[in-house]
Amino acid sequence: MGRLCDPPGVSETCIPGCSGGEEWCENQPGSSGGRHCPWGPGHARDMVEQQLQSGNQNRYSEVIVDAAVWSKRLPRSIEAVYYTSAKWMDKATDVRDLIASHFHIPESRIPVLQFDASSGTAPFQFLKRRC
Numbered sequence: 001m002g003r004l005c006d007p008p009g010v011s012e013t014c015i016p017g018c019s020g021g022e023e024w025c026e027n028q029p030g031s032s033g034g035r036h037c038p039w040g041p042g043h044a045r046d047m048v049e050q051q052l053q054s055g056n057q058n059r060y061s062e063v064i065v066d067a068a069v070w071s072k073r074l075p076r077s078i079e080a081v082y083y084t085s086a087k088w089m090d091k092a093t094d095v096r097d098l099i100a101s102h103f104h105i106p107e108s109r110i111p112v113l114q115f116d117a118s119s120g121t122a123p124f125q126f127l128k129r130r131c
Contacts (some may be wrong), residue, residue: 075103
C-alpha cells in the first residue's frame with residue numbers, strides 16, 4: 001500500500017503497490033515453491049498454483065486490483081456478495097439488493113454466497129432462501 005506511482009496508475013516503470021526492482025516470477029526460471037516474488041498481471045492462476053505446490057495454503061497472498069478498471073466495469077466486476085456467518089446473511093442480502101437497485105439489474109444476477117474457509121473442496125455455498 002505504500003507504493004504509489006506518479007502519475008497515478010500503471011506505467012512502464014511503475015505498478016502501484018508492487019515494490020520496485022523485483023522481477024516478475026514468470027520471468028524467473030524455477031519460481032515455484034518457497035520463492036517470494038510478485039506475479040505480473042494476467043498470472044493469477046500461476047500465483048495460486050505456486051501456492052498450492054508449496055504445500056502451505058495458509059501462506060500470505062495479496063492481489064492488487066486496478067481500481068480504475070474495476071470501477072469502469074461495474075456492475076460486471078461484482079461476481080457475488082458473500083457472508084461468513086449466518087448472522088450476516090441478512091446484511092449480505094441487503095447489500096446485494098442495494099447493488100441491484102443502484103445499477104438497475106435483477107437481483108438474480110448477483111448471487112449471495114456463504115463462505116466457509118474450513119471447506120477445502122467447496123468453500124462457497126449458495127444462499128438458501130428462507131420461506
